[in-house]
């Protein structure tokens with residue numbers, strides 16, 4: 001079978017560079033395009049060199065349409081507005097669109113629906129095996145422990161992260177809510193400050209810490225009467241997300257159009 005031809009958008013970013021490295025070390029995939037925004041300082045640089053590798057002969061360019069025309073899939077870790085624009089373009093070209101971008105509002109997330117009618121989208125707040133397994137465990141724990149166990153999700157990330165709570169924290173919150181048979185939207189307690197009053201029963205609380213170079217730490221605390229269970233994950237290298245994204249692109253190629261998750265990719269939906 002021919003190699004899957006991939007474009008990395010946001011190729012100069014932290015995840016963009018990790019994705020280029022992951023593609024260069026994997027079998028069955030090849031980098032055919034590297035895209036950055038118009039005016040980016042990385043334009044014209046070799047994507048391999050930018051990622052700390054020998055030159056790959058793929059320059060960073062600002063013409064996504066030309067790159068998408070010769071590709072099978074696009075790996076996208078950028079911003080919500082940028083990912084929405086690329087979703088429309090990728091669907092037009094029939095590409096698998098892997099979206100790792102976080103920070104979508106509910107309204108923005110809903111705008112992916114038209115693209116998902118004609119193309120394969122795989123979107124997840126976390127592409128690692130470990131976090132997706134953790135989500136399945138959290139769902140099970142929430143279902144088992146019942147309402148007298150309060151659920152709090154604590155995350156810490158590097159000082160450059162721009163959205164909170166993290167996409168992973170929200171994914172874990174969704175899993176906890178699903179385990180309880182409730183909707184996260186009705187129970188999320190985000191950003192407590194001042195005279196908040198006592199904790200509402202059934203709430204799922206979020207706390208976000210930012211600092212240094214932390215790749216991504218998440219703890220889900222189940223605090224019950226006189227005992228606590230903490231389920232957690234610590235990401236040590238962005239390559240775990242990049243390798244997951246590659247797996248998603250390979251899994252999605254040839255699938256029926258739709259919006260899929262990493263749980264679909266990893267076969268974790270029925271746990």
Ligand SMILES: NC(=O)C1=CN([C@@H]2O[C@H](COP(=O)(O)OP(=O)(O)OC[C@H]3O[C@@H](n4cnc5c(N)ncnc54)[C@H](OP(=O)(O)O)[C@@H]3O)[C@@H](O)[C@H]2O)C=CC1
Nearest residue numbers: 010012013014015036037077078100101102125126127241
């Ligand atoms: N799902 C997962 O597993 C993971 C998700 N993420 C998420 O991925 C996203 C990116 O994270 P990170 O790599 O740290 O962020 P960075 O800011 O390092 O990277 C984003 C890149 O996208 C570029 N960009 C901006 N506009 C465009 C455009 N129109 N076309 C192409 N590129 C563009 C930015 O350029 P410039 O800086 O010049 O604007 C930047 O180089 C975040 O939402 C983060 O939360 C991160 C890790 C794992």
Ligand SMILES: O=C(O)C1=N[C@H](C(=O)O)C[C@H](O)C1
Nearest residue numbers: 102125161166167168215216
């Ligand atoms: O911005 C990051 O860095 C990360 N973002 C994702 C998130 O919002 O959860 C995944 C990972 O934790 C790193």
